[in-house]
Amino acid sequence: xxxRNRKNLIxxxxxLLFLLIVSGFYVWFSNxxxxxxxxxxxxxSSFVIAALDPxxxxxxxxxxxxxxxxxxxxxxxxxxxxxxxxxxxxxxxSYLINIIDSIRAERVVNENPEDLSxxxxxxxxxxxxxxxxxxKTVALMIGEKTTAGDGHYVKLENDDTxxxxxxxxxxxxxxxxxxMTDIEHGPSIETNNIYxxxxxxxxxxxxxxxxDVDSKYHIAATPYLSWAILKPYETAYAADSTKVSEFLTKxxxxxxxxxxxxxxxxxxxxxxxxxxxxxxxxxYEKRNEKLDEPEIDPDTGEEITSRTVxxxxxxxxxxxxxxxxxxxxxxxxxxxxVYIMKxxxxxxxxxxxxxxxxxxxxxxxxxxxxxxxxxxxxGVLYNMKIERDKIINDxxxxxxxxxxxxxxxxADEEVFKDVYQVMISALIDTQLDEVVSVSGKEPVLTLTYxxxxxxxxFKTSYYPYDESFYLxxxxxxxxxVADKRKxxxxxxxxxxxxxxx
Numbered sequence: 001x002x003x004r005n006r007k008n009l010i011x012x013x014x015x016l017l018f019l020l021i022v023s024g025f026y027v028w029f030s031n032x033x034x035x036x037x038x039x040x041x042x043x044x045s046s047f048v049i050a051a052l053d054p055x056x057x058x059x060x061x062x063x064x065x066x067x068x069x070x071x072x073x074x075x076x077x078x079x080x081x082x083x084x085x086x087x088x089x090x091x092x093x094s095y096l097i098n099i100i101d102s103i104r105a106e107r108v109v110n111e112n113p114e115d116l117s118x119x120x121x122x123x124x125x126x127x128x129x130x131x132x133x134x135x136k137t138v139a140l141m142i143g144e145k146t147t148a149g150d151g152h153y154v155k156l157e158n159d160d161t162x163x164x165x166x167x168x169x170x171x172x173x174x175x176x177x178x179x180m181t182d183i184e185h186g187p188s189i190e191t192n193n194i195y196x197x198x199x200x201x202x203x204x205x206x207x208x209x210x211x212d213v214d215s216k217y218h219i220a221a222t223p224y225l226s227w228a229i230l231k232p233y234e235t236a237y238a239a240d241s242t243k244v245s246e247f248l249t250k251x252x253x254x255x256x257x258x259x260x261x262x263x264x265x266x267x268x269x270x271x272x273x274x275x276x277x278x279x280x281x282x283x284y285e286k287r288n289e290k291l292d293e294p295e296i297d298p299d300t301g302e303e304i305t306s307r308t309v310x311x312x313x314x315x316x317x318x319x320x321x322x323x324x325x326x327x328x329x330x331x332x333x334x335x336x337x338v339y340i341m342k343x344x345x346x347x348x349x350x351x352x353x354x355x356x357x358x359x360x361x362x363x364x365x366x367x368x369x370x371x372x373x374x375x376x377x378x379g380v381l382y383n384m385k386i387e388r389d390k391i392i393n394d395x396x397x398x399x400x401x402x403x404x405x406x407x408x409x410x411a412d413e414e415v416f417k418d419v420y421q422v423m424i425s426a427l428i429d430t431q432l433d434e435v436v437s438v439s440g441k442e443p444v445l446t447l448t449y450x451x452x453x454x455x456x457x458f459k460t461s462y463y464p465y466d467e468s469f470y471l472x473x474x475x476x477x478x479x480x481v482a483d484k485r486k487x488x489x490x491x492x493x494x495x496x497x498x499x500x501x
Contacts, residue, residue, distance in 0.1 A: 045107075046105060048103065048105075049156065049163060050103045050138045051102045052100060052102075054098075054101040057097055057101070058131065059071070060078075061128070062126070064126040064174055064175070066174055069177055071093060077090075078093045086181055087181060088180055088181065088182055096130075099140065103140060103156075105154075105164060106150075106163075106164045107163070116143075116162075119144060119155075119162050120143030125143060125152075125173050126174075127140070127141055128140050128142070141155050142154050142173060143155075151166040151167075152165055152166075179258065181258075181259040183339065185253070186253070186254025186255070186317060186332060187253075187313070189252050190252070191251060191252050193286070194281060195282055195284065196208075197280065197282075198279075199277070199279055202276050206231040206232055209357070210227070211226055212236075227240075227244045229357060232354055233354070234476065235476045235477070239357050240357060240359045243357045251279075251349060254315070256339035256340060257342055259338070260329065260340055262336075264331070264338045267331070267338070270321060270329035272330075272338065277318075277319040278318050279317045279350070280317075281315050282313070283312075283315075284312060284313065285310070285311045286308055287311065289307055289308075290306050316333035317331075317332060318330060319341075319346065319350070320338075326343050327342050328343060360428045361426075362428060362460055363424055363449060365451055367386075369452040370449065370451060370452070371451070372385045372386075373385070374450075375494050377445055377494065377495065382406075382494050383405070384411075384419070384494075384497075386402055386404055387402070387405070388402055389401045406419075419493045419494060419497055422489055422490055422493040425486060426482055426486050426490060427483065427486060429483045432478075432480065432481065435479050436471060437478070438471060438473050438478055441463045444462055444464060444487070445462045445491055461473045462482065462487050467484070468484055469481035469482060
């Protein structure tokens with residue numbers, strides 16, 4: 001073999017050995033944590049210093065600067081020994097059990113410390129003690145956090161050894177009895193099922209809104225809109241359904257942050273004896289009810305074994321004074337518990353702009369329901385009328401023939417509808433600060449609508465107010481104005497109505 005070939009062979013062997021060494025190192029490096037030889041993970045370096053069976057723990061003692069509490073398990077319910085009626089939040093108890101059921105230390109800090117104050121263990125931040133029916137007990141004293149912030153110094157009762165324990169949430173060391181008191185929140189409501197809401201406030205106008213599908217509160221406005229505003233106005237007004245839907249989304253839930261007094265005897269100290277405000281809601285809850293006997297759906301022929309039932313529900317929340325954080329004391333009607341409700345949650349629920357929610361249409365009847373319209377323009381009378389007659393068409397079928405009239409003469413249907421479209425375009429523009437009297441004034445326009453299904457006509461008059469607006473009088477206290485240009489357009493459309501040749 002030549003020297004050159006020998007050198008190439010040696011080079012190749014050297015490269016192969018190098019690759020084998022690098023590959024071996026890579027495999028070792030990639031798997032070193034799995035091998036456990038160089039592992040520094042918590043699970044391998046830590047060790048258990050005490051443990052209880054979480055399913056057997058029936059007593060918890062918990063002490064910190066905010067609490068000194070003993071809890072016992074009775075019939076699967078945690079009970080505070082000093083006040084057995086106080087409801088205890090089981091999740092807070094589970095947080096404490098999770099700390100002591102298996103206490104795993106990272107390392108021994110000092111086996112025989114001379115000064116426990118160095119670790120905050122002369123006066124621990126918290127003491128958690130759990131006991132089992134067999135007498136086994138674990139009591140953990142929890143001190144300060146390490147300077148590195150990687151855990152807490154702890155020691156067991158009757159043992160001076162100080163350990164480092166990780167993963168003790170700081171928040172779990174400062175629970176108060178109030179924190180641990182269970183909270184019964186307000187209802188969770190499907191906003192589409194709300195049909196009545198009332199907001200009463202001592203320093204603002206009351207507000208009331210009701211679903212008025214049967215037009216019980218109907219006035220001369222929009223009989224086919226489903227919501228009526230009952231307060232703050234002297235009479236009912238139709239509401240804008242879109243605005244109402246947006247408004248009701250605020251009332252889907254009533255969550256409280258803490259139960260400050262689970263059985264209050266003195267509501268006055270919270271401003272709840274004479275509440276500053278209240279919110280009342282009526283709504284439906286839907287549920288499926290099994291039928292005693294199956295029925296047949298007449299439309300599909302399918303068997304029906306259950307039906308949807310609507311249960312009527314109501315909820316009233318009383319709102320009292322604010323606490324030092326600016327949040328509210330509240331209580332539910334029929335409940336003596338006093339809760340704290342965040343201002344960020346409640347303030348929006350107390351905001352109800354009636355005018356913003358108001359349907360701005362002055363008169364917007366469906367033309368299919370109109371029989372007759374009397375129009376008075378500065379004392380000059382006009383009339384628009386629709387007559388409906390049953391006839392038999394060329395196919396022998398019964399149908400309704402409509403004839404349109406203007407001033408008792410036949411009018412073109414399209415012209416009639418165009419003028420009517422202008423008439424219903426009148427909108428409420430602005431709300432006045434106070435109700436205005438129109439006594440002694442003459443209206444520039446009066447529209448009297450005769451609507452199918454109603455015995456009495458609906459009348460609206462417009463009176464001069466200023467250069468930009470007319471007052472709207474529909475038989476209720478006059479507090480709204482309409483854009484003068486819109487009303488003048490109605491006057492012009494009626495006066496310039498073109499009859500059929």
